[in-house]
Amino acid sequence: MKFDTAYSLSLDDKLSIYDVRELNFDETAAYDSEQDSFLCPNDACRGAFDTGNALGTFNAKNVNYVRTPHFKNKTSTRHIEGCRYASTHKAAAGENDDEREDNFPSEWVLTRRQYPRKPAPAGTEGSLPQAHTKVPSPQATPSHGASDHTPDKTSVFAHPVECYVSNIDDKDTLKRMPLKIGDHTATYWAFFKKIEYLQDNKGLIYWGKIKAIKDYTSSFRIDFEKKVWHDKKPYSVNVYLSKKLIDNYRKRTAFLEQIKAAASSERSLYCFFYGVTPELKQVPSKKNPEQTFGVFSANIENLDHLIIREAPRVE
Numbered sequence: 001m002k003f004d005t006a007y008s009l010s011l012d013d014k015l016s017i018y019d020v021r022e023l024n025f026d027e028t029a030a031y032d033s034e035q036d037s038f039l040c041p042n043d044a045c046r047g048a049f050d051t052g053n054a055l056g057t058f059n060a061k062n063v064n065y066v067r068t069p070h071f072k073n074k075t076s077t078r079h080i081e082g083c084r085y086a087s088t089h090k091a092a093a094g095e096n097d098d099e100r101e102d103n104f105p106s107e108w109v110l111t112r113r114q115y116p117r118k119p120a121p122a123g124t125e126g127s128l129p130q131a132h133t134k135v136p137s138p139q140a141t142p143s144h145g146a147s148d149h150t151p152d153k154t155s156v157f158a159h160p161v162e163c164y165v166s167n168i169d170d171k172d173t174l175k176r177m178p179l180k181i182g183d184h185t186a187t188y189w190a191f192f193k194k195i196e197y198l199q200d201n202k203g204l205i206y207w208g209k210i211k212a213i214k215d216y217t218s219s220f221r222i223d224f225e226k227k228v229w230h231d232k233k234p235y236s237v238n239v240y241l242s243k244k245l246i247d248n249y250r251k252r253t254a255f256l257e258q259i260k261a262a263a264s265s266e267r268s269l270y271c272f273f274y275g276v277t278p279e280l281k282q283v284p285s286k287k288n289p290e291q292t293f294g295v296f297s298a299n300i301e302n303l304d305h306l307i308i309r310e311a312p313r314v315e
């Protein structure tokens with residue numbers, strides 16, 4: 001059983017691994033997942049052990065991750081009998097399972113989740129008797145409350161993208177799993193649109209292989225490999241990231257590290273974005289400014305809705 005969420009001791013709330021990544025890279029609020037403790041999200045199970053019975057994290061702080069991020073049991077992690085997070089896998093089988101994201105959120109919320117900090121650290125002595133009254137015995141029936149089940153919503157773009165990319169070879173699942181974005185509900189399969197077909201529909205998640213990333217030091221242009229056919233002619237597609245957009249981004253350092261590494265990378269990289277649809281524009285030719293040429297282009301408006309990453313199964 002994989003962890004869809006884990007209980008964060010410092011935030012006193014359940015977080016997905018994508019929330020943890022958000023928090024780690026956010027420069028506007030102090031957070032370090034290595035200083036936090038993640039416990040079983042099953043309230044009954046967590047209550048049965050002390051706070052030292054923690055989980056590990058994988059890819060919580062790696063900007064350019066390849067394998068699906070996740071929480072994991074440590075060799076010392078214990079669960080009560082019947083806890084659905086108690087791993088029955090052998091270590092080797094568990095490793096394979098972790099390559100796929102199988103917690104599909106049914107809604108991607110476009111506004112950012114707030115992560116309120118605990119007002120004051122709970123005094124361990126003071127809260128202990130009270131806490132004890134809630135602690136069930138390890139034999140207690142495991143909780144089936146809604147709170148320990150897969151979260152229906154995520155506000156982190158990386159989560160639905162990971163679902164799509166890590167299951168790209170499983171079309172049946174992608175065509176079955178529902179996804180809501182804003183007022184629209186479709187399947188994962190329908191929401192992700194290859195960049196060369198961007199004229200088919202607006203308001204989708206467009207994605208494609210990156211041909212080049214033009215680094216203008218403080219702004220960037222991402223060129224896609226595939227072209228769009230329009231009136232029987234092929235046109236290049238790109239998205240532009242302005243200096244202002246990047247400078248005001250709360251994850252600026254992590255983003256710059258990522259895009260600069262991507263710009264000089266030899267590996268196959270893909271760009272996913274949402275919120276804008278590239279449109280045909282006439283731009284002046286560099287060689288001959290009198291002349292213009294057509295290109296499908298868009299200015300990215302929200303860096304939370306753009307991802308550059310590897311996608312091994314796509315190839």
Ligand SMILES: [Zn+2]
Nearest residue numbers: 040045079083
């Ligand atoms: Zn548990």
